[in-house]
Amino acid sequence: MQITDRDWAQLSAYLDGELSGRELIKVRKKIQTDPLFQAALEQLKITKQILQSAPRIPAPRNFTLTPEMIGMKSKNPSFSRFRLAAALMSFLLIGVMILDFGGTLSLGAMSAEFSPKSIEAQLESIPEIAADAVQEPALLEAVGEVAEEQVVAEYTEDFANAGAPAVEAEAVEEVLAEGVAEKGQEEEPQDTDAATETNRAQGGDDLEPTVQAWASQTPEPLPAVIEYYPDDEIHEPEGSDGISILRILEILFGLGVIGFSAAAWTKRRKSH
Amino acid sequence: MDLKEQIKNALKGDLDSFNQIVLEYQNLVYNQAYRIIGEPDAAEDAVQEAFISAYKKLHTYRGGSFKSWLLRIVSNACYDEFRRRKRQPVAPLYPENQNGDETESVSWLEDTEEKPEEFVLRNELSEAIQICLDRLEFEFRTIVVLVDLQGMDYASAAKVIDCPLGTVKSRLARARRNLKDCLQGFRELLPVEFRHLGEV
Numbered sequence: 001m002q003i004t005d006r007d008w009a010q011l012s013a014y015l016d017g018e019l020s021g022r023e024l025i026k027v028r029k030k031i032q033t034d035p036l037f038q039a040a041l042e043q044l045k046i047t048k049q050i051l052q053s054a055p056r057i058p059a060p061r062n063f064t065l066t067p068e069m070i071g072m073k074s075k076n077p078s079f080s081r082f083r084l085a086a087a088l089m090s091f092l093l094i095g096v097m098i099l100d101f102g103g104t105l106s107l108g109a110m111s112a113e114f115s116p117k118s119i120e121a122q123l124e125s126i127p128e129i130a131a132d133a134v135q136e137p138a139l140l141e142a143v144g145e146v147a148e149e150q151v152v153a154e155y156t157e158d159f160a161n162a163g164a165p166a167v168e169a170e171a172v173e174e175v176l177a178e179g180v181a182e183k184g185q186e187e188e189p190q191d192t193d194a195a196t197e198t199n200r201a202q203g204g205d206d207l208e209p210t211v212q213a214w215a216s217q218t219p220e221p222l223p224a225v226i227e228y229y230p231d232d233e234i235h236e237p238e239g240s241d242g243i244s245i246l247r248i249l250e251i252l253f254g255l256g257v258i259g260f261s262a263a264a265w266t267k268r269r270k271s272h
Numbered sequence: 273m274d275l276k277e278q279i280k281n282a283l284k285g286d287l288d289s290f291n292q293i294v295l296e297y298q299n300l301v302y303n304q305a306y307r308i309i310g311e312p313d314a315a316e317d318a319v320q321e322a323f324i325s326a327y328k329k330l331h332t333y334r335g336g337s338f339k340s341w342l343l344r345i346v347s348n349a350c351y352d353e354f355r356r357r358k359r360q361p362v363a364p365l366y367p368e369n370q371n372g373d374e375t376e377s378v379s380w381l382e383d384t385e386e387k388p389e390e391f392v393l394r395n396e397l398s399e400a401i402q403i404c405l406d407r408l409e410f411e412f413r414t415i416v417v418l419v420d421l422q423g424m425d426y427a428s429a430a431k432v433i434d435c436p437l438g439t440v441k442s443r444l445a446r447a448r449r450n451l452k453d454c455l456q457g458f459r460e461l462l463p464v465e466f467r468h469l470g471e472v
Contacts, residue, residue: 005446012445016419018426047452050462051420054401059302060316063323064291070327 003040011041015048082264089256096253100246275338283330290330294323300339300422301346307417308350310406314357315350322349337428344432347414354410396461404454412447419444 003011007030013019014027031037273281273292281289301322305315322345333341405413411433418429419440430440455462 005442008449009442009445012448013426013441016426016444018441043452044448047448047455048420050397050455051401051416051451052423053397054307054421055398056299057303057306057398059298059319060312062295063298063301063316063319064294065287065323065327067287069320069324070287 003036007037008040008044011037012044015041015044079264079267082260082267086257086260086264089253089260093250093253093257096246096249100244100250103246279330279333279338282327287327290327297339297342298323301342304343304346304417304422305350305353307402307405307421308347308410308413309353309357310402311357314353318349318353319346321352322346325349337431340424340428340431343418343422343424344434347418347432350414351410396458400455400458400461403458404451407454408447408450412443412450415440415443416447416451420448 010019010023010027011031014024014031019027031041273289275293275296278289278293282293298319302315302319305318305322306312309315309318322342325348326342326345329345405417408416414433415429418424418432419426424432426437426440426444429444430437433440435443
């Protein structure tokens with residue numbers, strides 16, 4: 001009796017325990033009764049054992065996937081951080097450079113105003129300004145009051161010492177008061193001269209040197225005006241000496257951009 | 273981390289989790305591919321393609337046996353590789369002798385840098401099996417590898433090859449018969465206990 005393809009299929013399934021019910025009973029009966037079936041089953045069993053005993057071949061390498069294999073974008077966190085930092089530094093650098101450039105423009109205008117030549121011109125004009133200021137009526141009046149008090153005090157003392165009559169002293173005081181008041185009014189120099197003449201005529205010749213001395217001292221407020229612009233402040237404006245803060249920031253941000261860009265590039269190259 | 277969690281994380285785009293699965297299954301998958309294709313390089317290509325395909329189609333896994341799901345992808349990748357190699361013939365697996373006839377000896381696979389006796393001891397059974405498997409048609413080869421080498425049951429194998437149980441049963445029986453006949457030619461290479469494999 002020949003074993004058909006169907007019988008082989010039944011024997012193979014029986015061997016694997018894949019038969020049940022009627023099929024199982026039928027095949028089991030055939031195997032018990034037919035030596036041919038027994039031999040066929042034995043050969044299938046051996047074949048299966050040979051296949052199962054085949055050595056397992058280890059994978060020659062790891063088959064782990066990379067982002068590039070599956071078309072994913074690189075998610076290297078370090079690379080992303082460095083790239084972000086480099087971008088941030090670039091923006092900051094640009095911002096600082098804009099500030100610096102804008103500042104340079106406005107400083108350029110300011111520096112023209114405070115250039116050595118303009119400062120010298122301003123310094124040269126100071127005496128003229130001061131002289132003009134001295135000629136101002138209000139100032140002159142104030143100065144005149146101070147001078148009046150000084151002169152009155154001096155002449156009162158002189159007369160007291162010389163033992164002059166009280167009437168003469170009073171007359172001198174009146175004359176002096178008029179003369180000093182009119183002295184400040186430069187618009188009417190003739191009046192001052194006339195007063196001086198009057199004083200001389202009234203025996204006040206001793207007053208002339210004092211008034212002349214006072215008149216010669218009037219330009220003395222100039223130093224006070226010059227002190228307002230001390231040389232060290234004029235010739236050394238703030239920030240002009242050494243590197244400015246903006247320049248330092250530019251350097252720092254520039255170095256940051258270069259550093260972070262280089263780090264990001266290195267990371268990306270390593271990941272490839 | 274268990275398989276379910278790895279799959280869950282991989283579905284969220286965690287490639288590291290999927291690579292853990294790859295490391296766990298790569299030997300099984302490579303054996304499947306190597307036994308079906310019969311060439312190490314082609315098997316490597318098929319395995320890599322299979323894992324890439326598995327990652328991209330992971331959302332189609334609906335539970336059940338992950339091994340069956342993965343081996344189905346591998347079988348398809350092997351089939352694609354098999355067809356590709358058929359269109360672009362490579363060096364024949366069976367070398368021809370001076371008369372142009374195929375030789376059945378495995379001695380042509382011998383690595384000359386290795387001592388012959390060591391080589392034979394290490395590879396004789398594996399090579400004999402591979403030669404006989406290569407002589408089977410692709411469909412029969414796949415089913416016998418799934419059931420006898422990977423130890424799958426008929427139902428799982430049927431899912432892998434997407435065929436009814438009856439087809440699995442008939443193909444497997446036919447494949448075993450052919451293998452039995454083929455292995456008789458390598459009787460001297462088989463372990464002693466298998467050498468009485470006779471003709472029926």
